[in-house]
Amino acid sequence: MQIAFSPCPNDTFVFHAWVHGRILEASKLDVIYADIDQTNELALQANAPDILKISYAALPWVLSEYALLPCGGALGRGCGPLVLISDKHDPNKEHSRLTGARVAVPSERSTAYLLFRLWAKAEVPSQIEEIVVMPFDQIMPAVQQGTVDAGLVIHEARFTYPRYGLTQLVDLGEWWEKETALPIPLGAIIARRSLDLAAITRWIRASVTYAWEHPTASQAYVLTHAQEMDSQVAQSHIDLYVNSFTHDLGAEGYAAIKTLLNRAADEGLVPAINPNLLANPS
Incomplete structure (x- = not known):
């Protein structure tokens, strides 16, 4: 199974356990490391990976082929651009x-x-x-x-x-x-609709849980991909972007996503979305 996510500390922290075989039931991963502007473009290609981390702003263009997963991404408070x-x-x-x-x-x-x-x-x-x-x-x-x-x-x-x-x-x-009064939707995890979305959701949540329960296990992996970022900044990055919404978007997370994309569509910045395609697949 091929996955594309960024080399940023929050993504490597979240996916460390799955990438390194710590989630025993999960399929093996072939990882593409790419900044999110690149994964946004990858998602539009015919041979795109099975799972990707993309910006929520890119979601309207890919929802017909990919489902938004309710975990693994970046959404929160106090973490905006x-x-x-x-x-x-x-x-x-x-x-x-x-x-x-x-x-x-x-x-x-x-x-x-x-x-x-x-x-x-x-x-x-x-x-x-x-x-x-x-x-x-x-x-x-x-x-x-x-x-x-x-x-x-x-x-x-x-x-x-x-x-x-x-x-x-x-x-x-x-x-x-x-x-x-809503959190900020930043990065989404999407997977091809043809896949076992419930299983992928379960594996990502297990990887997030493992990361929280073993916070030092991913340290070397995170810093290897952190583009010369010092360890303190990398940890601050993780602390800011990996939170309860990473484990489960919940009703508030979905409300934030719909509000952002509907406002953007009203301004002509993105295509209008079909709300049914945002349904939780888990």
């Missing part, structure tokens, strides 16, 4: 700062980008000049150097942006939670 600016270029932190600005984003098919577009529509007085897509690890240096006026950042950038002398303009997660 940030919009960063550099004080050395302009100490004014008002939202009007983005009028006519060039803003770097990691992907145009990501939850971060959906949240940014929804926030900007409500909060930015006039049009943003240009959206520049670039790898997420290049965004903070670009803001620091003045190549762009602001940057939308995700992942461990929440913990490291002060090293670049940058300032948070807005925490989009905080904005979303105030707007909706």
Whole structure:
């Protein structure tokens, strides 16, 4: 069985036990490690993997072939993307700062980008000049150097942006939670509808449980794939993104997903979804 997920600490932490044969009943895995913008594209290909971690923003394009699994992904509170600016270029932190600005984003098919577009529509007085897509690890240096006026950042950038002398303009997660009182849907785990979805769900939950019960077992694996991230940042990443929603989305998780995708569809950012295709397969 082939699976694609990111090398980020939360994903390697969650899937460590399954990848390493600790879930005895589970099928063996052939793993593709790829950043989420790449897995979003992989999911659209004819020979796509059986299971993938993708952005919730990409879900409407693949729901006919793939089912959303109720576990294994990233959804929570206090873990949203940030919009960063550099004080050395302009100490004014008002939202009007983005009028006519060039803003770097990691992907145009990501939850971060959906949240940014929804926030900007409500909060930015006039049009943003240009959206520049670039790898997420290049965004903070670009803001620091003045190549762009602001940057939308995700992942461990929440913990490291002060090293670049940058300032948070807005925490989009905080904005979303105030707007909706719901958690933030970030990364989804999907599997082909032709597979035994109940079994895959059971194996992922067992892998999550194993990770929590043996927190040091995955340490070497996590750091091997953490792209030179130090161990403290990696642990902060895990602590933030692996939570009760990782084990079970529950009613609140599904409500958050539907709210995000319905709002985005209303703005023409994603195709409208069939709510029946979001049903819990477990």
